Amino acid sequence: MEKFLYIALFAPLVSSLFAALFTTTKKKTFVGIIASLLIFTAFASSSVLLAHILNNGAPIHVEMMTWMATGDLYIPFGFVVDQVSVTMMMVVTLVSTIVHIYSIGYMDHDKSFNRFFAWLSAFVFSMMILVMSDNYAGLFIGWEGVGLCSWGLIGFWFHKESATWAANEAFIMNRIADLGMLIGIFLVYWNTGTLQYDGAFEAFKTLDTATLTWIGIFLFIGAMGKSAQFPLHTWLADAMEGPTPVSALIHAATMVTAGVYLVIRSNELYDLIPHVGLFIASLGAFVALFAASMALVNRDMKRIIAYSTLSQLGYMFAAAGLGAYWVALFHLMAHAFFKALLFLGAGNVMHAMHDELDPFKMGGLKKVMKGTFIMMTLASVALAGIFPLAGFFSKDAILEAAFVEHHYIIYSVLLFTAGLTAFYSFRLVALIFHGEERYKLFGIHPHEAYKFMLVAMSPLLILAIIAGAMKGTYYEMVISVLPETEYHIHSHLVYWVMTIGTQLFVIGAVVYAYKKYADWKSVPDGSSDVEQSFMYKLLYNQYYIPYAYEEYIVKPYREISEIFWTKVDMKVVDATVDGIAGIIYGTGEKTRDMQSGNLSTMLKWMVAGTVALLSLAVVFGLAARNSDEIVAILSALGVM
């Protein structure tokens, strides 16, 4: 079994290195094909591992090599495949296989085709390290690795100013959070003496609550950055500057869920500190509502889906914070399928519309893009959580968990957000695929994507539909690692009322969205009453948070940097260095005259040198002769 573990881990690395060989050459389709095949190999190996685990096989734990061993510190390159990590591996490899294949078509006309695959495969490798590592240090490597690859992929079209800006924003935001994460890891090591999950969790039980709280908070700060939770959320929407397959893989399905994975992985820690868990859950619920509200009015297709991702991440954190780790993981998995599908569909639409992102400028695309239409509609149904698609099972479980745990505020917020989710999802679908063909005003001739891209997307579609059916099997599997918490509402009546009520609420939202937007006629120009209202402006400008960051953090920081640059760097650091160089240069300039080639001058210098050496001889001779006295004087002075 170890063999499969290594294949699953290193196939993406091989793929990345292979593609990296061709980064400077022009587009070669076989690079994409071979990369896809290698990622598929990783997927196949993961499947074998999953089968092994499903057959009640023991978790596979390997230690590839020692990484650090100094004193008490011992960190190996260790990998573990247990029920949790194999789930993540399946999600990562499956989605990335599909995205790789899809990208062959999507990036078809891009001249940096090969570079794209190098980055994408490197991302998969980092993600695999992140999920498979058996210690916090290894997790951190993967954590930084995915951050780096995310930077490279968001800024993939680096000739675009906005793309590089977004890439840097994502990277810097994540670094801020990573500092918290790093402090958390240090605290773990400081207090337990190990970074291995097993050892650390064992040691946590003996620590006092205050320490555990700090550890939990700092680790969660890292998770907040990676999963773009408030207040570090701004980067995710801007990250949509990257190619759409990247958004599908990194900013919907895998990397942003790393934070959730961290919380799930550290479940034994968060079980000991329920107050931090409650904070996580509250923040998650808040972000769910907060992000969904921004998605309501946005006019950028990809940003709407990004906010939706943010909102769903909030759901996951709400579940994880409440102790329903398996529910969080299940929602993570289901979400990965339908959100990746949604993004890939959006990619098709973008291609068809020549990179136009405003859904108000589309409309009526269902005639031209039948396949994409069906896929995106079904993905939206799944996202909205309508029976019997995947979203229903996972989201319903979160709502139940909140209800059963008696956190009614969180429950009602999440319920309300479910309605908003349904609304904005179908607002998008209605605007893109139904109604008048507004794109004709802009002289665009849409076309359906390549057939193989649609075929590649189909596994996601199937999973988005049937993933709910796997809930039972999945539950059986993960409870051996995660806390066994069944959420059953005791009264059947309450259960049915709740479920049917939620469904009706959601379907009502869908219908309302259709009614409002399916027959949209014109492209809004910002003059209507709604667009003039305060709420609309607030939501459209993302609560003015990016503006506030720019105004109150970035600008003062820039001013401070300016001061440090001109005052400290230029006048102290540079001046010191320049001074040394100047002294040396000046000395050289002055003493250059020695080398005039004039023999007379040389003779004078020779004599001067002789005098200097003779003086030294005298001084040292005297010193050696009187060494005892010198020592006596020095010791009397207290020097020696």
Add this chain to the structure above:
Amino acid sequence: MEIGLNHYLVLSTILFAIGLVGVMKRKNLLLLFFATEILLNSVNIAFAAISHYYGDLTGQMFAFFVIAIAASEVAVGLGLLIVWFKRHGNIDLDSMTSMRG
């Protein structure tokens, strides 16, 4: 008044200093050679005196070899000097700047 080794050494040093002045001051190569002869001679005095006061002939031997070296130096040096004079028409030190870096 007994004349000791130090007297000779001081004399030798004074002559050496005069020689050094000559070496640094003279711009004419021939006169520079004269100054080097002074240097060699001052050292010879020191050797002879040390030899005398130590009762060891080694000092005299060294003085002897110094004289031999001085003679060869004059022979070769004058030859070179003549060649230089034939090429450039002068034996001025300041004109010899071909060793400039």
Add this chain to the structure above:
Amino acid sequence: MFEAVAFYLFAFLTIAMFYIVVTTKQALYALTALAAGMIFISAFFFILGADFLGAIQIIVYTGAVMALYAFGMMFFDTTRDVKEKQGNKFIIVGLSTLAAILVVVIFAAPMVSENVVALYPIVEGVGNTQEVGVVLFTKYLIPFELAAVMLLVAMIAGIVLAGKKMDLSLTLMNSEEIEEAKKQKNKKVLS
């Protein structure tokens, strides 16, 4: 007493002669003063009992070296004043004095403190020349022979270097001929 008088007399004379050598503007004066200084130095050798060395000093220096210089000077225009533009005289004199004092300190200090002067008075059992001969042809035989070879080499080198184009005399040629000769010589001399 006689020794002291002789020492101070010759010391004064030598210093005076050598001072003239390094200060005079006339090359001929310098040459003459140098020859005189050499002879006066030989007097010290006689006082010190190094008779052979004194004789050698007179023969080799005054006889051979100075004669060589005198002949060499025939090539140059010796009637002309030696032009000397000096930078800082203080530096030259100061450096020389400093060097001299340091040398004295180095050599004299240990000898004074250990009072070696009285410890080994020279005892003249045999003549100095005989002594020198014995030492020179036993202990210093190889250096002696090497010195002989070196002198031979120097002699040949001197002849070869100075002997080229002996037929040309710059002092007897007019300036045009000199220019002409220069052009040719630049190609041929030392070739």
